[in-house]
Amino acid sequence: MNAPTAFRQQLIATIPRLRRYARSLVFDASDADDMVQTALERALAHWHQFDQRRDILVWVISIAHNAYMDERRRLGHVNSVEPQDLQDGPDAPTVHTSDPGLRLDLLSALQRLSVEQREPLLLVTLEQLSYAECAEVLRIPIGTVMSRVSRGRTALRALLDGHGPTPTGTRSLRRVV
Amino acid sequence: MNTTFNDLPHDTRLSAWLDDELNKEQRAEVEAWLRDNPDDAARVRLWAADRDVLRARLGPALEEAVPTRLEQVVWSHSPSTLSSGWQRVAAGLAVLAIGAALGAGLAWRWQRSNPAEPVVSGDTGWEQRAVTAHSVYVPEVRHPVEVAVAGKSADESRAQEEHLSRWLTKRLGMPVKLFDLRAQGYELVGGRLLPDAAAPSAQLMYQRSGEAMAPRVTVYLRKPESTTPAAFRYERQEDLGMFYWVEGSTGYALVGALPRDQLMSLAESIYKQGQN
Numbered sequence: 001m002n003a004p005t006a007f008r009q010q011l012i013a014t015i016p017r018l019r020r021y022a023r024s025l026v027f028d029a030s031d032a033d034d035m036v037q038t039a040l041e042r043a044l045a046h047w048h049q050f051d052q053r054r055d056i057l058v059w060v061i062s063i064a065h066n067a068y069m070d071e072r073r074r075l076g077h078v079n080s081v082e083p084q085d086l087q088d089g090p091d092a093p094t095v096h097t098s099d100p101g102l103r104l105d106l107l108s109a110l111q112r113l114s115v116e117q118r119e120p121l122l123l124v125t126l127e128q129l130s131y132a133e134c135a136e137v138l139r140i141p142i143g144t145v146m147s148r149v150s151r152g153r154t155a156l157r158a159l160l161d162g163h164g165p166t167p168t169g170t171r172s173l174r175r176v177v
Numbered sequence: 178m179n180t181t182f183n184d185l186p187h188d189t190r191l192s193a194w195l196d197d198e199l200n201k202e203q204r205a206e207v208e209a210w211l212r213d214n215p216d217d218a219a220r221v222r223l224w225a226a227d228r229d230v231l232r233a234r235l236g237p238a239l240e241e242a243v244p245t246r247l248e249q250v251v252w253s254h255s256p257s258t259l260s261s262g263w264q265r266v267a268a269g270l271a272v273l274a275i276g277a278a279l280g281a282g283l284a285w286r287w288q289r290s291n292p293a294e295p296v297v298s299g300d301t302g303w304e305q306r307a308v309t310a311h312s313v314y315v316p317e318v319r320h321p322v323e324v325a326v327a328g329k330s331a332d333e334s335r336a337q338e339e340h341l342s343r344w345l346t347k348r349l350g351m352p353v354k355l356f357d358l359r360a361q362g363y364e365l366v367g368g369r370l371l372p373d374a375a376a377p378s379a380q381l382m383y384q385r386s387g388e389a390m391a392p393r394v395t396v397y398l399r400k401p402e403s404t405t406p407a408a409f410r411y412e413r414q415e416d417l418g419m420f421y422w423v424e425g426s427t428g429y430a431l432v433g434a435l436p437r438d439q440l441m442s443l444a445e446s447i448y449k450q451g452q453n
Binding site: 002003008011012015016017019020023024030033036037040041044045106107110122124125126130131146147149150151153154156157160 | 185186188189191192193196198220223224227228230231232234235236238239241243244246247248250251252254255352
């Protein structure tokens with residue numbers, strides 16, 4: 001049986017969020033959209049499994065996560081995007097900050113995190129999922145989400161600008177370069 | 178969480194506070210700690226700043242127009258449709274594997290287009306523009322392309338190729354890759370931007386290596402109105418042959434004054450590279 005129109009409309013509304021999440025994982029915009037397409041197709045194939053009382057975004061993000069993990073397995077965990085390609089690629093999302101060094105550092109640092117730390121960190125900070133939702137997406141206990149988010153944060157910071165606490169006060173973006 | 182909260186590593190508690198995952202007492206406890214420990218407070222501020230920069234950096238993806246193909250996937254999906262995207266790459270390769278086994282001509286769904294065939298969409302006629310563009314630019318001696326890729330060194334040529342690919346990708350609003358046809362004996366000359374019905378299209382020109390008046394072939398690329406994969410078609414107009422097809426988010430037309438089998442081996446290579 002085909003997915004009903006209302007479900008398709010709900011699904012379409014999630015596409016921008018899915019695309020952002022995919023791009024935060026695979027960086028290359030075209031690969032990210034392929035991942036979104038795979039997630040959409042899987043969602044449509046299993047639409048009857050979706051419980052309408054739940055948040056469809058959390059549901060499709062968990063499908064996207066599975067698609068991502070499948071693809072990583074298929075590729076043998078090879079990440080082919082070089083940090084320098086992120087800077088001026090035509091598909092790179094535009095960002096309005098005056099400091100290109102920061103953008104590069106942040107994304108390449110993010111890429112260097114293990115996927116076990118990167119995904120929870122992105123789900124919580126970028127997608128603003130609760131720990132419980134994040135646990136549901138990744139199928140890990142909440143306590144694991146907690147510690148991975150925390151370790152991901154610390155690791156990201158260490159990659160960005162060395163170690164140790166830094167002076168308080170207004171934070172200039174420039175200081176992390 | 179109450180009983181075990183204080184057993185959690187310090188950073189985990191601070192991090193959970195930042196994510197607003199604590200109950201009232203836990204929150205008060207962490208906030209008191211942060212007041213007394215400016216170094217930790219500074220660290221948490223940095224985490225918050227990293228979070229904000231992440232959002233700022235990746236946020237613009239939300240504002241982008243959703244590619245038509247993704248919406249079409251949702252609207253056109255039915256349980257029987259061949260899934261596309263990554264899974265179709267595998268399917269495409271399977272088609273080619275069968276092609277190798279049976280002889281490409283049999284396995285490829287090429288067919289001679291017939292003027293009496295019903296027109297299934299408005300997305301027709303573009304292949305004629307590909308032929309016209311071919312006929313206009315191929316005879317050019319001095320300006321066959323708008324951006325030439327030949328450079329004084331391999332590095333310079335590579336830089337030119339990257340520039341060409343980036344530029345066309347940007348203008349067409351879809352990934353434009355430059356196909357490597359050297360295995361078939363053709364070198365990339367360069368490319369140009371062309372007007373098409375609704376949006377720009379691109380023409381890449383290739384020339385057989387090592388001959389002064391060597392034959393040239395062109396690859397015409399455009400964003401199709403419909404992303405429904407279209408079967409390979411072959412057409413011949415006097416001495417010009419053409420293969421054209423739609424796959425993924427790209428419409429392809431390969432034009433050249435070559436025998437069909439030679440043109441097909443080029444088309445096959447372009448098809449494979451377009452899949453990767």
